Amino acid sequence: MSAKIQAVRGMKDILPEQTPVWRYLEETVRGVLDAYGYWEIRLPIVESTELFKRSIGEVTDIVEKEMYTFQDGDESLTLRPEGTAGCVRAAIENGIIHNQVRKLWYQGPMFRHERPQKGRYRQFHQIGVEVFGLSGPDIDAELILLTARLWRQLGLLEHVQLQLNTLGSAEARSAYREKLVAYCRERFAELDEDSRRRLDSNPLRILDSKNPAMADLIQGAPQLLDHLDEPSREHFEQLTRLLEMGGVSYVINPRLVRGLDYYGRTVFEWVTDRLGAQGTVCAGGRYDGLVEHIGGRSTPAVGFAMGLERLVLLLTEGAVSRTELPLERYTPHAYFVAVGEAPERAALVLAERLRSSLPRLRLELNMGSGGFKAQIKRADKSGARFALVLGESELAEGQIGLKSLREEGDQRSFSEAELIDFLAGQIAS
RNA sequence: GUGGCUGUAGCUCAGCGGUUAGAGUUCCGGAUUGUGACUCCGGAGGUCGUCGGUUCGAAUCCGAUCAGCCACCCCA
Known part of the structure; x- marks a missing residue:
């Protein structure tokens, strides 16, 4: 390196x-x-x-x-x-x-x-x-x-x-500033280092000093509110x-x-x-x-x-x-798990159709293959509420599995049309 | 610009003169030929901030330097 x-x-x-x-x-x-x-x-x-x-x-x-x-x-x-x-x-x-x-x-x-x-x-x-x-x-x-x-x-x-x-x-303030500066010059010995510097740069700041040794001097200083x-x-x-x-x-x-x-x-x-x-x-x-x-x-x-x-x-x-922050709006609604070469290819195309049908759907498609276990893990980590599952058997039956990642319940099986309906309902809520 | 504290794995930290530097977490794999969050096992991951000094020997002690954090100043 x-x-x-x-x-x-x-x-x-x-x-x-x-x-x-x-x-x-x-x-x-x-x-x-x-x-x-x-x-x-x-x-x-x-x-x-x-x-x-x-x-x-x-x-x-x-x-x-x-x-x-x-x-x-x-x-x-x-x-x-x-x-x-x-x-x-x-x-x-x-x-x-x-x-x-x-x-x-x-x-x-x-x-x-x-x-x-x-x-x-x-x-x-x-x-x-x-x-x-x-x-x-x-x-x-x-x-x-x-x-x-x-x-x-x-x-x-x-x-x-x-x-x-x-x-x-501006006029009232500069008149007041002169009075304040005059007051501070009179008691110059009591000013700390920061305040001496402020005398030239920003005298009004002297009144805001955090140094307790200055409290007395600040107490007796003329007030801006009295010079408005x-x-x-x-x-x-x-x-x-x-x-x-x-x-x-x-x-x-x-x-x-x-x-x-x-x-x-x-x-x-x-x-x-x-x-x-x-x-x-x-x-x-x-x-x-x-x-x-x-x-x-x-x-x-x-x-x-x-x-x-x-x-x-x-x-x-x-x-x-x-x-308490509403951050779920920035995570995907669903993560698409597809295992096997044919299902992966099918999922890429199906994911595109789902996005076309549901423009507000946030759908993350698994990339880089991996077994079911690995992909479900990634789905969980993505923060998605659902995993969509497409393996060899779903592909053969023309179904898509849907597994809830945020609550208990069995994995369900949908046709593409049913899945779109279901997801549409989820997005709306 | 000034002061205090801290730099060890991607992250949080332990180790504070003596084998080959550890833990937790994260990541990857397995236990479970197709299913996460709990459990168990394995793997990957380090010029111990950098340079110099002391020492038979330095992550450990000393100095310098760089960086981070917090505070002062000032400001959103």
Whole structure:
């Protein structure tokens, strides 16, 4: 054997044993988005580096040290570290948000060069939703109601908590930031190393420090909620009222600050305590200034993204037991056992006819021969409910055997027509 | 970028200076000339992460390196 080549750090294979969970999750999300009238947009994975610098912010961790950037001729390109920037770029470039409302979603891999840990990988997958052209709290509420419905459908609602905050208008926030920075500079000696760094990069983050030595300083710090502009306060109050009417409970977390520069007003996160340190499963907020900032006409916008790895983890080991997931929809209904040369040939043809007659039938035909024992074993392992059996004697009698693999009962014998009827009934149920 | 823990069969792990490195599981075959999930038997499967050092002797001790996991930072 030659030297092994392994997957690059932080980039995980999603194995066949896992893909049914992924499909279940993705299909459920798509179903909910369809139900609310959102349209899919498919976006490139590579964008110009400048796009991310301008939208995410030059001094954020993402842009400073986490981007996969490479030179292509005289252009600097970057593997997208998040989806919003590309979506906004595409929306402007194609004129689809010019003076009109758009409700969009996208899906796919994102790349950040971070140290991997539980629920965090260098290539990870998100489904993102972005709405353009609506400035009221009603759309903020709809997005949150939509996610709440999704958690309910996935059986996750009782394992996640909605945290909510408002960052106010850009003006109010930057005024507040100055006050906070001034306060921190006054008590600079009390700041830990991380917070001194945050003072320049993201001062609002200081309030979210996990260091207990900082608790005192944080206690006495000025509060963003006390510095809100009136329209933002009104927006936030209406949003919370709508959520209450919609039956979604929330916790106001004044320390909730999204990491990306473009957020303002509403921000929210769905968090869980079941995934260790990476508890955020879905997060988003309003970014009314971004479209203009990237070169479009001033357009209000709001959106969120959910991390699929984290949701899959939550589904498989965090909250729902794996046996509760409806994964049988991804295993074959029936596994076709055919022993002997003539039966094998006949089975290949018969399997094709069955698939033609029953388009929704999932039928796996045994390949690679093998005795009855081996083939029945494979049938069992495939997860199929039934084994179809064709040996020399069935072939001679023009019958097909049907053996239930999931419950007791004798093997039955069907003609082809009877078998189609029977399977049709099984598929329907 | 920083810290802690861990690298032995495809997977989960035992062995922690002394024959030819083990178990469970998985896979294949048999017990049962044509029938799975339980049982029994057999077979296949290992450069003990890599490189170097100590030693008569290293999976075992030491160093370096690489990788994985978890946490910090940050984030979905």
